[in-house]
Amino acid sequence: MAIVISKADPAYDEAFLAGASVAFGVFDGVHEGHRFIIGEAANTAREEGSRSAVITFDIDPDEIFAPDRLKKLMSNEARIVKLAELDVDAVVVLPFSREFAAQSPEAFLDACFGGGVPSHIHIGSDFHFGRRAAGNVESLRAWGAERGMTVHGHELLAEGGVPVTATRIRGLLGEGKVREADDLLGRPYALSGTVRPGRGEGADFGFATANLEVEPLMLAIGEGVYAAYALVEGVRYKAAVNVGVPATFADASTANIEVHILDFARDIYGQPIEVEFVEWLRPMRAFDSTDELIATVMGNIAWVRENL
Incomplete structure (x- = not known):
């Protein structure tokens, strides 16, 4: 060092x-x-x-x-x-x-x-x-x-x-091309933040999230849903991550990163976590019903479980 x-x-x-x-x-x-x-x-x-x-x-x-x-x-x-x-x-x-x-x-x-x-x-x-x-x-x-x-x-x-330039990598991240950006970085693109209270709907729907509010200056990655890893106290967990304020809850949310950590049920409010982005899964969109939202998110979580 x-x-x-x-x-x-x-x-x-x-x-x-x-x-x-x-x-x-x-x-x-x-x-x-x-x-x-x-x-x-x-x-x-x-x-x-x-x-x-x-x-x-x-x-x-x-x-x-x-x-x-x-x-x-x-x-x-x-x-x-x-x-x-x-x-x-x-x-x-x-x-x-x-x-x-x-x-x-x-x-x-x-x-x-x-x-x-x-x-x-x-x-x-x-x-x-x-x-x-x-x-x-x-x-x-x-x-x-x-x-x-x-x-x-x-x-x-x-x-x-x-x-290979930082500008090129920022452009790839902004388009959700995480794998290409990670190749040029030589490691996964990562964001850190402190977990804060969220809206609470995720827990009600069966996919509780750790919510982060990241300042725009640090948000090089584009909006969307991603497969990722979350690092909590040095331990790496599979995670499905929402970047951007969900359209369905735009009037009630300030968190711009929502992290569902698979097989994890601890209270980590106030703790720092790091998110390593691996793969873009889908764009942000509004849903016609709660059932459609839940089915889509559960499908994203299943992809992460099976592919990471």
Whole structure:
């Protein structure tokens, strides 16, 4: 497990990155493409006998610049934990702000590294930074050449002839194409939340649900019913999951994730659970009768039981 160091910590030593091989990026999702670039930085460090590190921000810059459009694949905390699980020595977290981003590309880099310039930096070919995102691979190379830093601008890893990007994964999730998104992530797409009281109809109908209210920023997956796994206190259970407010109960619901955990009857109100999405089953729709709703949901639960 890599150590996590925040540049906001008064004890942060700028010299820590001097001579290191680093990968720099936001890395939302820590997907296959990100892991390729980070792996290249680790390989360079091994070849040179130097320290390896991931440099990232404490938030996704789009949380400031495009909050209405952003659908995050992971929380910032989960992203940093996942980065620290990779084969690097350290994760260095830089505080991000509108003022920080407004600096010229050169001043931006000076602020990132100060007196601790790495020997190698690995980035994606689409890397941009500084005021109006004016900095790019070439301007980074010019800055690095004056300071003895080699810049490795990597073409983005491609799957099916298309680059693996967080935007591509968000698009797949938004369309309910969970298996394709999971392949690019290299693991199941997951959401976490705290269980809260719901409407109560599910229990009356024979399929009690754990209800989560997830903020829109974290809801990259499209509406629908999914086969999934629910992780409760470290134990994995099969689950049928409804994403979105059910049309039948739209006037009475605020929860936007409803999780029916198979063969589970404990009271977990107030507890955190994680949901791993596996397969899209059907779209959201209104039902003409309660009997039709119950039959459909029971059919979804049966599919999960038999196929997961």
